[in-house]
Amino acid sequence: MRMFKETSLIFSRQLDRVETLGRYTIVRRYGKMVGLLALLAIAIVFPLVFSNSEETGIALFALIFAAAVTGWNIFSGYTGYISLGHAAYFGTGAYALAIICQVWNVPAGYTPFLFVPVAGLVAAVLAVPVGWIALRVRRHTFVVITIAIFFIFQLLAINLTEQYTTTGSLNLPIPVDWTGDFYNIPFYYASLILLLVAIAISWWVRNSKYGLGLLAIRDDEDRALGLGVKTVPSKLAAFVISAFIVGMAGAIWAYYVFVIYPPTAFDATFDVAFVLMAFLGGVGTISGPILGALLLESTQQYFTSVLTQNGGYYLIAYGALFLAVILLLPRGIIPTLSERWARYQVSRHQSLQEHDAIVTALPTPDGVAENVERKEGINL
Amino acid sequence: MSLLDAQGISKSFGGIHALDTCSISVEQGTITGLIGPNGSGKTTLFNVMTGYERVDSGQVRFKEQAITNAPPDKVFRLGIGRTFQLTRIFPRLTVLENMHVAVQRNSLKGLFSRWSSAHEQKSALELLDFVGLTSLKNLPAGNLSYGQKKLLEFAFVLIAEPQVILLDEPAGGINPTMINYLTERIRTLNQRGVTFLIVEHNMEFVMGLCDKVMVMHRGAKIAEGSPAEVRANPTVLEAYLGD
């Protein structure tokens, strides 16, 4: 009889825990939304508070890269096919916008921003045959192919720019009526909008049946194929979507720097940057690329201003950081943090269980009150 | 009616003849066993029948239609499911997510929701319950024990309601209680009309469960019949002992 009572007490306590866990999860979920809205508010208000052009400049570069890395992640993070040549689409977007502005005489000001999606589309369209070729090989070769393809794009850009321009560079319209500190502001908000669009697409992909297919491909591609997942179209679609976003980022970048040369538009260090930022923040997560980009880009911009005299130190610092991230934090910040958090929660509940074991043995009024307090504790 | 059959399949890897004009036939509604000593080509036959390997010659037919060399996704969509000897699930996805991978519908609908319909969500949960994994549904599948992974693989192959399921050593490496559990599940499904082709080394399992047994040796079928017939067949004994 006593055993029955004890077990039923333990059982009811388990149910209570499940219930409080449920309440806790709801609090957590709302908390998350509030947090995100707060971040968004900060991002919107940022240029008005920190209106210094140096600060807004760094911020908008960070946003451009955050968008680009989010785009990269949609393909490489979700499918597990690491692309080390996505800077090719960044450059394509840059060139596309420059050429559009020249050919259609687009005036400076807000109008070029309207053509940014068009530039992205150009990159996306080019990505179709490229992706089709590149995705025919297995993962390891794929990585190397993306590097080769990047260099093809760069070479073509060099050759064609040489052939069709006198200066070896492309110019974009310069909005002269945006003076002083105001100049960066439209670029900032354009980049922010792009980032939000990228996040939306990334979130939508990840939470769709299609995205589940991509994640399955990442875990075991042949198994996914054997379960009816259309692996080839899925991968190609992700590739094209990511090229679209990265292309748009490149276009905004091009408009901001207003003069582009083949080596600056198709810059191998961007390839590195995208990958490093994603790995730093956490490949395959939605917030990881953003965190990585914000951290790294701001640091980078800071370093370039401080260490311009000797590019060598900059390279060493970059390389060392690269190694540190890969060897010490291979999963990235966000996944490592969330894993720690989960483990912390588990251990918390384990100690709860221990506490309860003691409490059930002492059916005193004090014991019951203690238990109630505990529950309150969880709700917070 | 032969639901699934292989006719005269030959397949070589380099100099090794894994399959040598192998012909087998699986009748609808049966639980057919496929046994044979190691290296007799059973898994290769599975691979060939489900599109994971191309044949050098021969035909694979499903419901009398040729499906030779069809890719694995097409094979699955036709209604042929299979499990692997070394259980393959998606370790980084949760158990429930694993279930939903197999539920593929046309691409447009798939873009807009993770679970295409309430019906499919229900099926997934039902199947998890069928194999007893409901309580684990939100755990990453990689955390499951070996036996649990086997059950998960079994479950998600079922979700597309295949007509025939090829099981590759389903009883390998799991304890007797789990084996009985699995046997019961297979019987229940068979009663509902699912056909099974099972490769196994565990003789008790095969003899107890299967209506018909086929024996392979050196890439070809050497005997077939009821479990009792096969057990008494001297050619079969020789194949197992003589090697």
Added chain:
Amino acid sequence: MLGLIVEAIILGILTGGVYALMASGLTLVFGVMNIINVGQGALVILGAYLSYFLEQQLHIDLFLGLLLTMPFMFGLGLLIEFFFIRPIKRDRTMFSILVTFGVALIIEGILNIIFSANPVQLSAWYITASLPVGGFNLFNFHVGIFYLPFIYVFGFLLAVVLLGGLYLLVYRTKFGFALRASMQNRTAAELIGIDVERISAITFGIGIALAAAGGMAYGATNLFNAGSAYDLISRLLAIIIFGGMGSLSGALIASLGMLVIEDVTTVVWSPSWATTVFFILLVVILLLRPQGLLGKVEVRKQ
């Protein structure tokens, strides 16, 4: 015109041999360890700078200097393998690409600081002095005399000697046997008592030592600085993909092929399209044979 083409072919073959030297290390390492050392370009340049230093400061002849640079780079290779590659436990191929890239950045940075960004070239008597070649008849056409700097021939001979030595090592020694076994089936090799880790480390070291030699030859025939590493690695990667990753003979054929095609394109069309043509050819080959010329066809895994 024909004379120019013949000259281009000869030059292409000679320089191709040097590229084969650099690419062999890369493809061998991939074959044994399944990792891609994208830092090979930077290591080649490091080798070039080492030879430069020895020649400038200590007046040691370039080829003799190899007796110093090659062992040094071999040791460096062992260190890199031990500290940066061995710790990677999962997704080795992927992470090795990123890690070797990080190492390459550091090497580039150091070289940039020590030697600045000014392009330099190695100097020796055989670089400036040249050999008259030609003056024969081919298919009823007369190929005129052109002057080929000795270094191209010496560099090629160096490549022949070293690659020949590599061939002997891989196909005629016990070590080579263990190496090939590790390439074909790592687990099986381990099971028969081969210390695959040791083989991997040594192979990596060999790859870097070859880079030292290639670096010297490269530096003798090209102006270079730390930034040349990018260009170099892109071409080396293209070569090993073209030839089939893991195949030594593939790397050789691809190197010769690439350089000949490039040099002939320069003569027939224009220098700026030379490399582009090769890359486009690479893409075409990949369409037809995704595994490269002599690469293994991938098993239907991942």
